[in-house]
Amino acid sequence: MFLINCPYCGERDQSEFSAGGEAHIIRPKQPTELSDDQWAEYLFMRKNIKGVQFERWNHAHGCRKWFNMVRDTSNDKIHAVYKMGEKPPIK
Amino acid sequence: MSKNLRITNNKFIDQTTRISFKFDGKTLYGFKGDTLASALLANNIHLVGRSFKYHRPRGIMTCGSEEPNAIVQLGNDPSMTEPNTRATEIELYEGLEASSQNCWPSVKFDIGAVNNFFSPLLPAAFYYKTFMWPANFWKLYEYFIRKSAGLGKSPTEPDKDIYDHRYLHCDVLVVGGGISGIMAAKTAAKNNFNTVLIDDKNILGGNTLFQQNECFKINNSYSNEWLKKEISTLNLFKNLNIKTRTSLAAYHSYNYLLARENLTDHLDFNEKKNKIRQRLWKIRAKKVIIATGAIERPLIFNNNDRPGIILSSSIKKYIDYYGVKCGQKISLFTNNDSAYETAISLSNSGVKVNSLIDIRDKTNSLIVTQAEKLGIKIHWKSTVVNTNGYKKINSIEIMKLSDDGTAVVESKTKEQCDCLGISGGWTPRVHLFTQSGGKLKFRDEDNVFLPDKSDLDQISIGSCNGDFELDDVIKNSVNLTNKFLKVNNNDYEKLEIISSKEIDKKNIWLLPSDKPLGKTKPFLDFQNDSTANDVKLALREGFKSIEHVKRYTTTGMATDQGKLSNMHALGIIAETAGVKMGELGTTTFRPPYTPLTFGAIVGRNVGKFFDITRKTPIHDWHVENKAEFENVGQWKRAWYYPKDNENMYDAVQRESKAARDSAGILDASTLGKIDIQGSDASEFLNRVYTNAWSKLEIGKCRYGLMLNEDGMVYDDGVTTRLSENHYLMTTTTGGAANVLSKLEDYLQTEWPELDVYLTSVTDHYGTVSICGPNSKKILSKLIPDLDLSDKKFPHMSFKSALIDNIKCRVMRISFTGEHSYEINIQSSYAKSVWEKCFEAGKEFNITPYGTETMHLLRAEKGFIIAGQDTDGTMTPVDLQMDWIISKKKYDFIGKRSLYRSDTIREDRKQLVGLLTENPNEILEEGAQIVAKTNKKPIEMLGHVTSSYFSPNLNKSIALAVVKNGKKLKGQKMFVPMKNKTINVTITDTVFLDKENKRLNA
């Protein structure tokens, strides 16, 4: 079980959190102007990387804040956590 | 107790306190401090079980958690009996009762033992090959296999014991209280780390605790005396928490570990009472030091499984620690130096050692020389080729090994013995290290897998890290610990250590015999009864992967997870297949390290604590009025209120009729309620609902449909504008938590610029819903000064009011199609307001109704229930609710998806009404709908989502989703059931009051 460093609360057990899929997918500002393919790209297509991945997490049983996490899916190492809207500290 | 099997000068267990216990019904005696195994051995009982497949007699083989044979059933209380416990780990207490498993009718006469004579018929995967075909015979086979294999009896009644869970956070966790663990824990504590030291035994010290041998000395005293002094200093440290009888079960990522502490298992029945039996510790450690030691390996030779064949180091522990002789004439068989320690211990305690059979050429280490000095006879370069004795070993056959070790030569000598100690070297306990995700490396020199790379903050020290000699253990443990903790503890720097060094090493995985391989029984996995021959057969049959061989032969798959057998299986596979062991890899060790009781796993989460139960503030009234309840998520909701001897159908018919004829009252408190405030609240609602919200007047309510971004209906409910920037949203009962999370997600991540605040207020308010033509009269009695005229208080509007000085929010909204009010009151007043409503409604025969009637009433009106009539594949258009989609709004969640090529398909499944040809025929929810019944295969066009008999229409009605349903109105369809086919017609979804006249009645 991970130990996650919530950017608002500090280190907490993974059981307090829920995962929310890939991070940095911005909802299109003008969806009506997109083709079916472009909209489908936003709606359905997600990466599933073996290695370093950018993810959204929610401190659901805590401060309820969403934040981002850089995690290596091959060994579950969490390289960074950062607030929504912030640039990832790692490329 | 056979007195001659105890030595009396033993100082480790309390030989003054005699304890009586029962094994297989017979009363026996042991001492306080004994394990069940040591007490049995002291009573000269070796035979404790039968093997799984061949039902061969099996005896105690070890002294610890790796025990494969001495698996017993503990106790016979139907609620507390425990199967598959290891006799080597059970501490003896007064009144203990245990019995052998896996033998029927008794351990001495076992019917299954005929398998042993037919064993050529029981090769690897015998069960797979034979009992798999024909498949429907399995029922028969299973009965016999289970009956004669018998892996213990499960308790038949609920466990009466109390179990517990606790969290523990520490800087350093040391697992294992042997010599290296003790030194590491002391170093950590001394340097101010908050330290926890756990050990599965009842006392610290590991194998050094009873090591009194001239060849292993520290500062001129026996190593056990030196260690005893170290242990006595540990309680000086307030920051060192020592937990004995605590076994580490699992090691997960991020140094999260589970340990089971046995609190009362060693106590007698009176002391156990009302105490917590076991506690599961959930440990989060900043740093972990694994010092779990090593397991002695057996040797693999013909008939190596007879009772009386015991690991050499265990014989040493039984004599040195428990003062128990495993036999009177003991032979020892080894490939390394450690059996010599046993020989010396036995000899010092006056037990005759017949001889030592060593597969190596003559070697001259300190300890070997010591043994020779004591006059112990050694057969160099020899092997045991066979053992004899059915229920207990009585002799062994010895032959010389050829130079290359693959065959035996010269003549056979027979040696009488009543016990054979075996030692095949040592296997580091790397189980926890691999559980944590660590990778192993292989050391060719002595054939061991050792901890290599790990991503976690942890180290392994001592013999679990491959150090088997006292000076190495101390030196390397100290260095590794200092480096790991970044400290410089020099307490152990100047120790004078005497340690015998092993000079020669030799290993033969499968020892040769004078008989051909097919005629021998060299057991690998004692518990699952697989032999070296089985593994070889699997390889001949084409299995290559170790994981496949393991499953095919079941080697290493018993409750001991092959703690004794895995290395030999790997070795034999590598040798036979001609690959290097390091390249072959090893199988995965999975948690738990030793089996956990279900009680320890669930802790306090049993009975009513298994899950949260949510009750409305009006719950007690429903109970008093004999409601039946249904579970809706975690909520208990009143389902229906049977009168006299009514069944559910009759109650629901009566309630439904009453609600439309006069007045009904429903507890709607479970509906999700979200308080929405902020200057952008209207804009926010615009974005999350499909319809427009900006123009909703203050004091008005509106129904909204919420979609997922994929355009599918997610939730629905009525939202009320309480003031300019303040709304109260209601959601479905089951969807409340998810809707809040989803809204928070959008607010925090997509639209952080919006000034909106969300608060869940579901539990803050109780909701009383009164509906029916007399609801207005009832409300006017309760709130006489409120103008209830359609003009002042129209449908879909809201008023603040007082009922006997209790503040209420009254919404005129309807889920039944009747004139109806929902009164929201602070929870603590909800029951009182409900009672006032009920009292006021008595003259109108106000009828309490439950969820079932609510569902029926709304179905008459064709109102959907999100989650019943929708399933995550229905768009609002599919539901024929096009009217709720704003054409003007630029965007809302899910809008773009409503005109994807797939969502605009005309032949999607759409919500329709269904009427049965026979109005008394009620469809089954979930039943399939077809257009034709003759041509096969029949195309399934859809299914029934809601179905009831409507007492108000006096006919059966149903909602359904049907492919292209919108266009099929009036068409005849069929619902094929098991015994008949029901004729139906597709209709509109609204069955009652299409003009909505009743809303304003």
Ligand SMILES: [Zn+2]
């Ligand atoms: Zn937080």
